Structure formats: structure tokens, C-alpha cells
Amino acid sequence: MPLFTDLVRSLPASVPFVGPEALERQTGVRFKARLGANESVFGPSPNAIEAMTRAAADSWGYGDSANHHLKEALAAHLDLAPDNIMVGEGIDGLLGLLVRLTCEPGDRVVTSHGAYPTFNYHVVGHGAALDFVPYRDDREDLDALIARTRELKPKLLYVSNPDNPTGSWYEAAEIERLIDTVPAETILVLDEAYADMAPASALPAMSVMRPNLLRFRTFSKAYGLAGARIAYAIGEAETIVQFEKVRNHFGISRVSQVGALAALRDQDYLRRTVEKIVAARGRLAEIATSAGLIPLPSATNFVAMDCGGNGAHARAILEAVIRRGVFIRMPGVAPLDRMIRVTVGRDEDLAIFETALGEALAEVGRPRTA
Amino acid sequence: MPLFTDLVRSLPASVPFVGPEALERQTGVRFKARLGANESVFGPSPNAIEAMTRAAADSWGYGDSANHHLKEALAAHLDLAPDNIMVGEGIDGLLGLLVRLTCEPGDRVVTSHGAYPTFNYHVVGHGAALDFVPYRDDREDLDALIARTRELKPKLLYVSNPDNPTGSWYEAAEIERLIDTVPAETILVLDEAYADMAPASALPAMSVMRPNLLRFRTFSKAYGLAGARIAYAIGEAETIVQFEKVRNHFGISRVSQVGALAALRDQDYLRRTVEKIVAARGRLAEIATSAGLIPLPSATNFVAMDCGGNGAHARAILEAVIRRGVFIRMPGVAPLDRMIRVTVGRDEDLAIFETALGEALAEVGRPRTA
Numbered sequence: 235m236p237l238f239t240d241l242v243r244s245l246p247a248s249v250p251f252v253g254p255e256a257l258e259r260q261t262g263v264r265f266k267a268r269l270g271a272n273e274s275v276f277g278p279s280p281n282a283i284e285a286m287t288r289a290a291a292d293s294w295g296y297g298d299s300a301n302h303h304l305k306e307a308l309a310a311h312l313d314l315a316p317d318n319i320m321v322g323e324g325i326d327g328l329l330g331l332l333v334r335l336t337c338e339p340g341d342r343v344v345t346s347h348g349a350y351p352t353f354n355y356h357v358v359g360h361g362a363a364l365d366f367v368p369y370r371d372d373r374e375d376l377d378a379l380i381a382r383t384r385e386l387k388p389k390l391l392y393v394s395n396p397d398n399p400t401g402s403w404y405e406a407a408e409i410e411r412l413i414d415t416v417p418a419e420t421i422l423v424l425d426e427a428y429a430d431m432a433p434a435s436a437l438p439a440m441s442v443m444r445p446n447l448l449r450f451r452t453f454s455k456a457y458g459l460a461g462a463r464i465a466y467a468i469g470e471a472e473t474i475v476q477f478e479k480v481r482n483h484f485g486i487s488r489v490s491q492v493g494a495l496a497a498l499r500d501q502d503y504l505r506r507t508v509e510k511i512v513a514a515r516g517r518l519a520e521i522a523t524s525a526g527l528i529p530l531p532s533a534t535n536f537v538a539m540d541c542g543g544n545g546a547h548a549r550a551i552l553e554a555v556i557r558r559g560v561f562i563r564m565p566g567v568a569p570l571d572r573m574i575r576v577t578v579g580r581d582e583d584l585a586i587f588e589t590a591l592g593e594a595l596a597e598v599g600r601p602r603t604a
Numbered sequence: 605m606p607l608f609t610d611l612v613r614s615l616p617a618s619v620p621f622v623g624p625e626a627l628e629r630q631t632g633v634r635f636k637a638r639l640g641a642n643e644s645v646f647g648p649s650p651n652a653i654e655a656m657t658r659a660a661a662d663s664w665g666y667g668d669s670a671n672h673h674l675k676e677a678l679a680a681h682l683d684l685a686p687d688n689i690m691v692g693e694g695i696d697g698l699l700g701l702l703v704r705l706t707c708e709p710g711d712r713v714v715t716s717h718g719a720y721p722t723f724n725y726h727v728v729g730h731g732a733a734l735d736f737v738p739y740r741d742d743r744e745d746l747d748a749l750i751a752r753t754r755e756l757k758p759k760l761l762y763v764s765n766p767d768n769p770t771g772s773w774y775e776a777a778e779i780e781r782l783i784d785t786v787p788a789e790t791i792l793v794l795d796e797a798y799a800d801m802a803p804a805s806a807l808p809a810m811s812v813m814r815p816n817l818l819r820f821r822t823f824s825k826a827y828g829l830a831g832a833r834i835a836y837a838i839g840e841a842e843t844i845v846q847f848e849k850v851r852n853h854f855g856i857s858r859v860s861q862v863g864a865l866a867a868l869r870d871q872d873y874l875r876r877t878v879e880k881i882v883a884a885r886g887r888l889a890e891i892a893t894s895a896g897l898i899p900l901p902s903a904t905n906f907v908a909m910d911c912g913g914n915g916a917h918a919r920a921i922l923e924a925v926i927r928r929g930v931f932i933r934m935p936g937v938a939p940l941d942r943m944i945r946v947t948v949g950r951d952e953d954l955a956i957f958e959t960a961l962g963e964a965l966a967e968v969g970r971p972r973t974a
Contacts, residue, residue, distance in 0.1 A: 253666060
């Protein structure tokens, strides 16, 4: 009799994303600019840092397992009730719980080919079968996703808006059409990690609620608290309460709880940060264009840059940039893998990237496929 | 077609432990002493607080998903290899992953009746069937646990040493006999959350390794970092690597990573804290005895106190203590539920408890069953 389940024995010991520290240890390179994980180099609100600094000494106590104050504040901010919100250990943690709540071996899940690998990791980890819809014109193909979903009636349909890794986005009306069209037996997993820096016109009203709709937002991106591991799901109370059946109740760090609360309360800082993100996005697009790459429009804190060749060509550029001490990433699957993906940063970060990119392109040359 | 799995629809939305903040909100009482969750009121090393304070501003970056430095340091400290160690979001988080790795609906799991509720929550949450062996003389009954395990060949056998909620412990030789006797198809889940404050004679050597043995330790108890959510599992590399298939790779807060590392490096502080814990344990036993309760011997940072009656009597005392602003807990099931469980604290915390206990006993009276 084996110690582990059949499913577990069939799984690889995999890592959806190799972190920059691991990459430094593997390559021996020390990163001068960290522009690969869509973190916010601009950092969190000084109020959040101050609150976390003060809370460090309170770490002898467990955090509030109900996340009461944060849920109250989020509810007030979003004009929802606290029981419309579930706080968790990052969107990654919440997605893992959602897959567990919904999927059994053999169940189907629909996503786009090249979309979020960590979601896929959780789906595979619970034995469900992923069905991939290709991107179309470097955006998620909503019509094809709807058609496939109506055909397969999967447990979950994953859509990110704005999208990672392309940076593309849909207007709220198009997302609402998606919401209205998803079959009642499928939960629409609407990953809005980048919502706080997207145009308001891209976000359906919070009042758009369905039993089979869950939206995911985070303090990791615009709020600058990736290291705090704190995010939240939004949905109807009957759906949200399901997480109580399986979550790690005391899973959120006490320091992170106060940091997120302080960050949420400093909307001025968030606005100023989003202005910096928008400006840096423009600067990144200029850098790409000057270098002969094609920057994709982005509503996020990163810019995907079409390198004009195939996956091998983009990977060669990526590796040459990394060797020069700049951490960036690239999409994993074709046709998106002809791009590199660069997170916004301060002027000094972008200058370092610009130099590294120029040298990398000089080294790698024009695409062999051109 | 329902949105959630059959298993999930059969589960209650439950909370293994109601936290003190939630209890304050429910009761309207404001706690003057927090002695219910076996946290360390003595706090973490000042070096850990300092490191966490400095790291707060770095929270814009994800933590190292490999927990490299912490695993290296733990390996050096325990004289193991880094691949014998898995870092996770508290023992709770690691136990949840282990149940997922091993249990399918219908599988059996053996534990003691009255042992760790959060473990049971995870087992039920994965559809496995719990089989309970009664405590004997207010200790886990190792012989009965072995007999039941040999009979049922469960996926998991849970044993905590030292034990929560009784505070009892076994000597290393007895635990090693258990390790040698567990059937090869059963993983022995050896919860050593309180190991850092136990007599060294209670802990098997780290060199005792089996494919079906996992030991769990934490920074939440003696190290005083409950709020940081960071713990680790110890086992053979082939067993430990299974966690890579299902874990939330970026689940640990960056601030917590540096806090745990600094705490581990300050073994002097740990030693002094353990001295305080031992002294406070003695003081708690005196308080219990003076009040006419019977304190159980403890190798942990809490003392279980036999109130001499039944569950209703102990609960009345518990509630009367809580009404007086002292957070304590009690075991949930008979016969352990004739006790209250009080965490050690500073002199001022214990003085507040002593007063509250005296008043509570005056109010509740002698056991009705006596």
C-alpha cells in the first residue's frame, strides 16, 4: 500500500514560478533590477510600512482568524457586506482552495492557453482536466471561451481582466456579457489582480453578483504588498462561505493584516502609485519601441514586448537580459512566448533594463524567423 | 449540477478554534490577559523583532518561495540536510497539505479522542474517516494507538508529543517504539509543536528517519512568532518532496521569513524564554492547587487544570474566567473536558488569571458531581 494517493503519485514536484532568489542562486547573477514578478517597486504606503513596523513586536499573537477589521474596511470600500469577502493567503492560496471546493478527478476546467500557471498547477493538483482555449490577437478570446464553456460545462472558467501575461483588458460591458453567458454550473473565476491599476471602465460594478461568480483581488500588486501574502475573493455570501469549510483559518500573518488595512486606508498613495505605474508603462513602451520590439498595450504594471521571432529567440533575449542582472520573465507557451514581460519600475530600474536590453539584442541579433 | 463537490456540500462551515478577537466581539469583553492560544506572551527574540521591523519596507517583493536561507539554517541547527525540511504556513497549513497528499474519501485516520481539532478539521475536509482512541490517565494511549493502527492500517496516525491539550509527554524511547511499530502503510504524524520547551529526553534523535515519519515543529510557540505563520516538517527527503506537488509556493510572508531566521539564530533568547516558561508553569500549578484544582504535569507552555467535575462545570468556570477578561480555553470532549487549559504568561498575566479564577470558582461553586 503506497503512502500517497494515486493522484499525488502521478504529479510532478513542480514549481509554477521560479523566484528571483532561486534564479540568482542557479545562475550566480545578482539582480540589479527586479522587474519579473509584477511586484510594485514603488512599495506600499508609508502608513502600511509604519503599521507593519509597529506590529512586528505583536507577532507573538496569532492574527485574527476572522480578518474582521480588514473585511469590514474592504466591504466599506467596495460598498459590499463583509460576508461578500473572503481574505486569503494571496490569490494563489484562494485559487487553490476554490479548485479544492469544486473539482474532483476527471472534472473539466477551461482557461486560456498561456494564462496563469499557478491556477493550472492547482487544477492539475486536484486531478481535474484543463481545457485550453488559444489567445486571439494576444488577448483572451472571450467568444471562444464562452463557446467552449457552454460545450464542456466545466467546473471553472478562468479569465483574468486585465490579463497576465499580455497586459490586455476588456471593457466592463464585455465582461458582464461573459458573466451573463456562463452556464449556471460553471463558476467564473475572474482574476482581477491588476484591477487597481486598470481603467475604471474595465471593471464591472461590484453590484454584479451571481452564485457562480468569484472575483479575486490582491494587495500584492498596486498596493505594493506582494511579500505580505494577502488577497481577497468577492462573491455572493452563499458562495463565499464555502471557503470556511476548507481554509487555514489562522493563515494570515498578523503583520500583514495591519499592513493591508493601512494600505487600503491610504487611497491617496494608491492613486499616486497608479500614476507612477502608468508613466512607467509608457516609458517601458518607448524603450521597447526604440529597441525595435513591439510593446503591447497594457492595463497592468507590466508591458509584454513582442520580440518579433519565435520562443527560442525571445528566450535568448530573456536569458541575455537576466545575465546582465535584470530579472524579467516571459510567457511559457506559443504564440505568446515570442514576447518578454517586463514589470514597471522606477526610472533607475528602467534605465538598467534599457541598457541590458540593448546589449542583449546586440548579442542575440534579429529573429532568425524574420 | 451543483457548483461544489459532494464532499464540500456535506461539510459544515466550521472553525476549529474561535480566536480571542472573535470572542471579544461576541461577548463584549475586552481581554486583559491572553492565555488561551498557547502563544508566547514573552514574545520573540528582540533580534527577530528588529529584523521584521527592517523587513517591513521590503514587503513589496514576494518572499523567496524556496525558503532557502531558513531551510539552510534549520538544517544546520538540526544536523539535517535542507531537503529533509519543508517550510509552511504554520503546522496547521502543513497538516492540511499532508492530509491532501495521503487521504481520499473513505480512508481511515487514527488520532486520540480530544487531540488537535484542526487536524481533525483537515481530515474531515478531505473526506477521510477519523477513528478515535481514548486518552488513558490523561495521556495519549500509545499502546492502544498502536493496536488500533495495526488493526485499521490507516493513512495517518496522529500523535503529539508533548501533547496538547493535556501537556503530557512521553520519553523518546517510547516514541521510538511507536515509530518502530507503525505499519509501513501508515504515516506517523508526530506533532512536536511544543518540542522546544520539552525535556530533551522526550525527543527522539533527528537521525531517527523513516519514509512514513513526519515531525512537525513551529516558530509559533517557544519562538514567540505565532502571528508570523511559519512552521516546518521534518522527514526523509523522498517524503518531504511530496509537499512540492501541492503547496502554495509563495505562501510565506517575507517579514515572517526574516523573523523566523533571526529567532532561530538567537538560541540564547530561546533558552531564557524556556526558563521563563518553566517558571510560569510552576506558578500556574501553584495557582491551580491553591484554588482547589488539580494541575496536570506539563512539558508545554500551558497547564491543564482538572476542575474536579464534569464538562458543564469546567465550562461554567471557563466562561466565568472569560467574563472577567481572561482568555483561556478548555478541551472539547470528555473526559478531558473536566479541565480548563491556561497558557503561561508574565507575572502580571498570571496575577490577573489568579484573581479571575478565584472569583469564577466563588461564583460557580464546587462541582455538582462531587
